Amino acid sequence: MAPTDVAAHDGPAHPVNPRITNDFSIQVATVNGSGSQTANLVLLRSLFQMGVPVSGKNMFPSNIAGLPTWYTIRANKDGYVGRKKEIDFLVAMNIETAKEDVLALEAGAAVLYDEPLKLSTVRDDLVFYAVPFDKIVAQVCHDAKLRRLVKNMIYDGVLSKLLNIDLGEMEHALRRQMGKKTKAIELNLAALEAGFAFAEQNLIKRDPYWVERMNKTTGMILVEGNAAAAMGCMMAGVTVISWYPITPSSSLPESLISYMKKYRVDKETGKATFAIVQAEDEIAAIGMVVGAGWAGARAMTSTSGPGISLMGEFAGLAYYAEVPGVIFDIQRVGPSTGLPTRTAQGDILQVATLSHGDTKQMMLIPASVEECYEMAMAAFDLAERFQTLVFVMSDLDLGMNTWMSNTFTYPERPLDRGKLLDDTTIERIGEWGRYRDVDGDGIPYRTIPGTGGPAYFTRGSGHNERGQYSERPDDYVNNMERLARKFESAREYVPKPILAGDLDSDIAIVGYGSSHWAIEESRDQLLREAGASTAYMRLRAYPFTEELEAFIDHHQRIYVVEQNRDAQMLSLMRLALSAERGAKLRKVLHYNGLPIDARSITDEILAQEGITPQKRAATAALVGEK
Amino acid sequence: MAVTTPEPAKKTNRIGLEPTLYRGGKTTLCAGCGHNAISERIIDAFYEMGINPKNVIKLSGIGCSSKSPAYFLGTSHGFNSVHGRMPSVGTGAVLANGTLIAIGVSGDGDTGAIGIGQFVHLMRRNVPMIYIIEDNGCYGLTKGQFSPTADVGSKLKTGVVNDLTPIDTCALAIELGASFVARSFSGDKKQLLAILKASLSHRGTALIDVLSPCVTFNDHEGSTKSYAYAKDHDEPVGEVSFVPFFEDISIE
Numbered sequence: 001m002a003p004t005d006v007a008a009h010d011g012p013a014h015p016v017n018p019r020i021t022n023d024f025s026i027q028v029a030t031v032n033g034s035g036s037q038t039a040n041l042v043l044l045r046s047l048f049q050m051g052v053p054v055s056g057k058n059m060f061p062s063n064i065a066g067l068p069t070w071y072t073i074r075a076n077k078d079g080y081v082g083r084k085k086e087i088d089f090l091v092a093m094n095i096e097t098a099k100e101d102v103l104a105l106e107a108g109a110a111v112l113y114d115e116p117l118k119l120s121t122v123r124d125d126l127v128f129y130a131v132p133f134d135k136i137v138a139q140v141c142h143d144a145k146l147r148r149l150v151k152n153m154i155y156d157g158v159l160s161k162l163l164n165i166d167l168g169e170m171e172h173a174l175r176r177q178m179g180k181k182t183k184a185i186e187l188n189l190a191a192l193e194a195g196f197a198f199a200e201q202n203l204i205k206r207d208p209y210w211v212e213r214m215n216k217t218t219g220m221i222l223v224e225g226n227a228a229a230a231m232g233c234m235m236a237g238v239t240v241i242s243w244y245p246i247t248p249s250s251s252l253p254e255s256l257i258s259y260m261k262k263y264r265v266d267k268e269t270g271k272a273t274f275a276i277v278q279a280e281d282e283i284a285a286i287g288m289v290v291g292a293g294w295a296g297a298r299a300m301t302s303t304s305g306p307g308i309s310l311m312g313e314f315a316g317l318a319y320y321a322e323v324p325g326v327i328f329d330i331q332r333v334g335p336s337t338g339l340p341t342r343t344a345q346g347d348i349l350q351v352a353t354l355s356h357g358d359t360k361q362m363m364l365i366p367a368s369v370e371e372c373y374e375m376a377m378a379a380f381d382l383a384e385r386f387q388t389l390v391f392v393m394s395d396l397d398l399g400m401n402t403w404m405s406n407t408f409t410y411p412e413r414p415l416d417r418g419k420l421l422d423d424t425t426i427e428r429i430g431e432w433g434r435y436r437d438v439d440g441d442g443i444p445y446r447t448i449p450g451t452g453g454p455a456y457f458t459r460g461s462g463h464n465e466r467g468q469y470s471e472r473p474d475d476y477v478n479n480m481e482r483l484a485r486k487f488e489s490a491r492e493y494v495p496k497p498i499l500a501g502d503l504d505s506d507i508a509i510v511g512y513g514s515s516h517w518a519i520e521e522s523r524d525q526l527l528r529e530a531g532a533s534t535a536y537m538r539l540r541a542y543p544f545t546e547e548l549e550a551f552i553d554h555h556q557r558i559y560v561v562e563q564n565r566d567a568q569m570l571s572l573m574r575l576a577l578s579a580e581r582g583a584k585l586r587k588v589l590h591y592n593g594l595p596i597d598a599r600s601i602t603d604e605i606l607a608q609e610g611i612t613p614q615k616r617a618a619t620a621a622l623v624g625e626k
Numbered sequence: 627m628a629v630t631t632p633e634p635a636k637k638t639n640r641i642g643l644e645p646t647l648y649r650g651g652k653t654t655l656c657a658g659c660g661h662n663a664i665s666e667r668i669i670d671a672f673y674e675m676g677i678n679p680k681n682v683i684k685l686s687g688i689g690c691s692s693k694s695p696a697y698f699l700g701t702s703h704g705f706n707s708v709h710g711r712m713p714s715v716g717t718g719a720v721l722a723n724g725t726l727i728a729i730g731v732s733g734d735g736d737t738g739a740i741g742i743g744q745f746v747h748l749m750r751r752n753v754p755m756i757y758i759i760e761d762n763g764c765y766g767l768t769k770g771q772f773s774p775t776a777d778v779g780s781k782l783k784t785g786v787v788n789d790l791t792p793i794d795t796c797a798l799a800i801e802l803g804a805s806f807v808a809r810s811f812s813g814d815k816k817q818l819l820a821i822l823k824a825s826l827s828h829r830g831t832a833l834i835d836v837l838s839p840c841v842t843f844n845d846h847e848g849s850t851k852s853y854a855y856a857k858d859h860d861e862p863v864g865e866v867s868f869v870p871f872f873e874d875i876s877i878e
Contacts, residue, residue, distance in 0.1 A: 240721045242714075275721040279714070280747040287707070287714025287744070288721065294705060295683065297722030317708055449683045449703035449719070450726045457696055459706040469651075469696065 022052050022077035024088035024209045026159070029101050030152065031094050033065025038177055038188070039152035040071040044402060045173035046156075046165050047075050048222055051214035055081035055517075056402040057595060062247070062341045068097045077214060078524075081404060082517035083397075083595040089163075089209060091155050092119060093133075102126065110207035112158060127207045129199075131158055136198055140190040150191040157195020162203065163211045167196055221405055225398035226302075228369040228408070229328060230255035232376025233300055234263065235411050238326075240292035240299035242277040242285040244307060247340050248396035249330040252302040282307035286314040289325040293318075294458060296448035298380050298415075302328035304396075305347050306335060308354065315389055316355025319483070321458045322435070322444070324383035324390075324418070326376070331395040333593050342593030343396035345513055348568040351391045352542055357461065358480060360487045362386065363542040364495060365393045367516035369403045371540075377411055378495060384418035386490050387446060395563070397595040398514040421445040421453050434467035435479060442486030487543055494541035497548065502533035507609065508555035510548075510585075512539040512569060514595065515561050521598035522605070529602070530611050531619045539569070544576050552581045559605050561588040563596050640676035640872070648673045650698040660812030660838030661691055661760045665698040667815065668729065668758075671822035672699060675870060682727045683719055687712040687741060690767050690840075691733035691760035699729075710741025713748035716755050727826070728755035735765045738774035738793045745795070749802040752830040756822075759795055759833070760812075762840035763851035770843030781848030799833045806832035811856050812839070817866045824868040 026043070030036040037058075044056040052075045061067035074084050086106055092098040092113040099122060102111055107125040120128040137151045153174075160167045170192055178185045230252050233241075241260075243253040253276070260274050279285040285301040292299035303311065308329055318325060331347045333339035354361050362382060364375040372394055379390040419425075421432055425445055429438045434456040436444055447453030456467035463479065464470040501509075501523060511519040516538055526532040537551045552558055560570040567587040574582035588604045590596040606616065638644055648669045653662050672679065682702040686692035688709035695704045707715045716730050737745045737759050748757065763776040772780075775795065776788045799807045806828045810818045818836065825832035837856055839845050845852040 240718060242718065277717070277721070277751075280743055283711060284714040284717075284744055284747065287711045288718035290707070291685075291705070291715035291718025291720075292722040293718070294715070295719035295722035295726065297718075299718060299722065313708055314711065321705075447703070450681055450723050452680055455680070455701050455703045457704040457706065 018208045019210055020088075020208045021210045021212050022075055022214060025072055025074045025084045025086065026089040026091065027087040027101075028071045028073075028091040028155070029094045029097050030069055030071070031065075031096070032061055032063050032067045032069040034093075034152065035149040036069070036071065036093070036152045038174075039156050040073065041402070042153070042170055042173040042177055043156050043159060043165075044073050045176065045222060046160075046169040047073070047211065048217050048220075048404065049169045049173060050166060050211060051217050052077065052211060053079040053081060053214075053216050053404060054222075055083075055404065057083055057397065058401060059594065060341050062337065062339070068094050075211065077216070079216060080517070080521045080598070082521050083597045085597045085599045089159075089207065091159070092117060093152070093155070108208075110209065112155060112162070129158070129162065129203050131155070131195070131198060136194050137191060140194045141187055146187060150187045153188045153191035154195035154198075157192040157197070158199040158203070160192070161196045161199035162205055162207070163209055165211050166213075167192070217404060219407065221407055222402050223369050223405055224251065224400055224402055225366070225369045225372040225394055226252035226330065226400060227255045228405070229302075229366075229372040229376045229392065229394065229399070230259055231408065232373040233326070233380075234259050235373075236298060236377040236380040237415055238298045238300050238380065239274045240288065240297040241274070241301070242279045242288035242292075242299075243301050244279050244282045244285045244303065246282075246304050246307050248332050248343075248400045249302045249304045249307070249328065251400060252328055252330065282310040283314065286311040286318075286325070286327065289327070290314055290318050290323050293325040293383070294321075294323045294449070296451065298326075298384070299324075300326040300328070300380075302330065304330050304332050304340075305350075308347055308351060312355050315361060316357055316359050317460055318389045319355060319359045319361065320357070320460050322387040322446070323458070324387050326379045326383050326390050326392065328376075328392045328394060330399040331393060339593045341396070343514070343563065343595050344591060344593065345393070345395055345515070345563040346568070346591075348393065348562075348564070349566070349572060351393065352572050354391075360484075360543070362388060362390045362487075362490055362494065363393050364390060365512045365540050365542075366398065367513055367538060367540075369398070369405045370408060372398065373408045375495065375540075381416040382490070382493060385416050385493060386443060386486060387418060388486075393513060395514050401595075419443055419445045421447045433465040435463060435482070436465040437482050437485070441489040442482045442484070443489065444482075491543045491545050494543065494545065496545050497540055497551075498538045499536070499547070499551070500538075501536045503535050503554065505533045505535050506556040507532055507605070508535040508537065508551065508558045509561060509588075509605075510537050510539060510551075510558055510569075510573075511561040513563075515563055515590075518596045518598045518601055519561055522601035525598055525602040526605060529616050529620045530606055530609075531622070532606075532609065532611070542572065544573065548573070549577065549581060552577065552584055556584065557586060557609075558584050559586050559588045559608070561590075561596070561601055563590050565589060565591045639673050641678060643673075643676075643678070645669075645673055647679055647701050648699055650700040651696050653694070653697040655690055655693065655697075656840075656842050658841040659690070660762065660836070660840070661694045662697070663812040663815070664758065664760055664818065664836055664838055665694050667818045667822055668698045670819055671826060674819075675823055675826050677727060677826060681725065682729065683716075685712050685716045685719070685728060685730040685755075687732050687736040688767075689733040689736045689765065691731055691838075692736060694760065695729075695731050710736050710739070711744055712736070713741070713744040713753070713757070717748065717751065717753045720754055724754075730755055730757045732757065732759050733766075733773070734759060734761040734763060734775040734795075735773040737795060742774075742793070746798070746802060748831055749799045749804040749833065752803070752805050754829055754831070756825045756832045756834065759835045760838040761795075761835050761851070762838050762844050763849070764840055764844045766840045766843055770840070777850040780850040781846075783843060783846055795835050796833065804833050805830035808833070809835045809837070811837045811860065813853060813856060814860070820866045820868045823870060827868075827870060
């Protein structure tokens with residue numbers, strides 16, 4: 001699984017300057033269920049505490065215990081937090097994958113390994129550090145049953161010494177991670193210190209990687225996208241949540257359960273002001289959302305691709321019957337069994353037209369944990385404003401991995417409950433009809449059951465403006481055109497795309513979601529290695545806004561970067577755009593289950609631009625001279 | 627000297643509402659359909675119990691039975707949802723607003739086939755709603771195919787004989803711990819009205835399976851869900867009546 005491609009440079013394999021500071025990736029290869037997550041998060045957090053920009057990505061199997069798992073931490077002084085393809089420092093703890101992992105490394109990389117694995121004979125162009133984990137752990141942990149769990153802290157101690165990561169920061173991170181578990185803290189601290197002491201006494205530093213304190217994480221937090229989204233849902237005033245367990249979505253409702261229990265229980269009565277149901281399946285989950293949204297609640301569910309498929313029928317009804325609701329789609333690779341624990345942006349086309357009949361579903365697409373939080377709030381407002389489902393298209397990489405972020409801001413705007421019929425509206429519009437377009441924006445006024453307003457009967461495709469049963473062709477056409485008009489009106493309300501870069505360049509990139517981080521880094525690579533400056537538009541919603549058309553008109557070759565095989569967003573753009581504009585779009589795809597990386601994007605764009613590695617080297621040299 | 631007599635007081639129920647507020651749209655079901663009789667009893671029960679229709683939500687799935695909420699309580703919000711999935715919609719609605727009085731109407735196909743999963747979990751959760759199965763043993767709206775409540779040996783109009791054992795929704799509900807289970811017949815006005823009134827006083831899921839003959843596709847010789855069969859096999863084991871709890875009238 002480890003990366004295999006080689007960075008395109010003609011320079012020496014070993015860097016001239018042997019000291020590489022705050023710019024490397026560490027990959028920890030362990031066995032699933034061996035308790036390595038604590039050690040990995042302590043490592044990540046201690047780097048973060050030292051002010052070094054970091055990101056942590058867990059590559060885990062669909063399994064509870066026994067299969068190989070890899071955790072990659074990237075430290076980068078320039079703030080690149082996308083996945084880096086090349087591994088600089090491997091911690092090899094898993095006998096199953098150790099040899100393959102070592103063979104995949106680039107020359108000059110470092111390997112810290114469990115001594116019995118005897119890896120140093122595999123290659124002679126790497127730096128090896130052998131550590132007798134079992135011997136060390138036996139000295140600090142007398143209870144043999146617990147050794148397996150604290151063993152991993154030893155590599156943290158060794159790395160602390162080898163990479164110059166402050167041991168005090170590690171201890172601080174460990175205490176934070178463990179909370180009040182005194183005995184566990186003691187044991188892990190002992191293992192940490194034993195690892196450090198071993199390295200101090202036995203290992204001679206031969207790799208080029210160093211950590212130095214910086215100040216680039218001041219005021220920031222580390223958080224997973226699913227937790228951030230859950231916070232946003234709570235802030236948005238969600239009161240009905242129904243869900244069915246599915247990776248990689250489950251941690252969103254599970255986080256939400258803990259937040260709601262803590263912050264949304266009436267202090268005086270001790271009663272919950274919300275309802276959370278673990279449904280019998282995703283069909284029931286969305287059914288409850290539709291029922292609750294219809295009855296006036298802010299309601300949501302969270303799922304992933306297979307759940308979205310099951311929700312298709314209800315999604316169509318909600319579109320036709322105009323019922324608000326929020327659905328998080330934490331996208332992953334297609335059907336289980338196989339790669340349900342790997343990331344993808346594979347549900348774009350499915351969600352955009354989810355259901356039978358003519359349907360158009362609104363999508364918000366967060367790229368950061370901060371946007372997971374913000375778009376959760378925006379989604380509820382949009383759902384009620386447009387009386388429709390809003391899908392928040394996150395993914396496994398964003399949802400389950402740990403990201404740096406600015407702190408989240410408390411919402412300032414009041415909730416937008418949309419067009420609810422009240423006395424002043426009745427006075428203004430005269431006769432009310434549930435599906436009448438009074439304001440010309442396609443959005444009708446609704447009433448909520450039990451609040452005293454006039455009643456109506458909700459059903460699927462056959463109804464007239466007044467909500468009465470109708471199979472008349474003209475009623476159907478009028479309604480469908482109004483629904484299209486409503487969708488069109490949403491273009492003014494959804495989050496606008498973000499523009500960046502050289503807006504006069506020929507080359508432009510369109511991206512969305514978690515691909516953003518790799519695209520940003522790739523744009524720097526393109527400039528540095530090939531002198532290619534780029535414009536960049538990051539889409540944040542469907543329907544598309546007018547900015548997209550202007551952007552395409554302004555550039556010659558537009559690379560649409562996405563994490564699926566079939567260029568789903570590009571296809572959706574072509575459906576919405578003129579043929580001339582559509583013809584300018586080119587595919588840059590990444591779909592192996594791992595988060596997209598900058599190198600893959602750069603290589604693909606340069607190949608399509610016809611820029612050979614030789615040309616790139618010449619340009620890079622030129623840029624270097626300047 | 628002309629004597630003016632005051633207009634006779636309009637008939638109202640105990641909360642002062644007139645019967646028309648409890649009526650619905652004109653039925654589009656077949657003349658003689660058992661479902662229409664059930665709609666009439668629902669109207670009577672809600673009127674007589676003095677339930678404000680503004681606080682009621684009517685829910686259904688898909689099928690002939692599921693059309694019927696449009697034919698009663700016209701001043702209540704209604705939701706004709708998805709085939710077999712009405713329980714989840716009802717669950718969401720009552721979670722959104724716990725003061726709503728929910729009545730769901732389903733059919734034997736809507737409940738026993740496509741909706742058996744949601745039916746099971748509705749019973750298990752004891753969601754506060756009345757859940758009526760208008761049970762005619764066949765799919766009316768798609769022209770008379772057998773449903774899972776059709777009895778072994780019963781015959782379609784086309785002569786096809788059912789060779790599968792039926793699902794007994796009441797027995798299933800009891801097994802699942804349902805808190806109110808009843809079975810009645812659309813042709814038994816008195817009994818059905820009493821059961822409906824009782825269900826309105828129940829906090830939790832009230833399952834009422836009502837044998838409701840399909841006059842078009844399942845009312846012939848050989849059917850076990852016909853009017854004739856129901857009447858022949860109706861063996862009253864006791865009088866069903868319901869005395870609601872209303873506040874005492876006290877005179878000083």
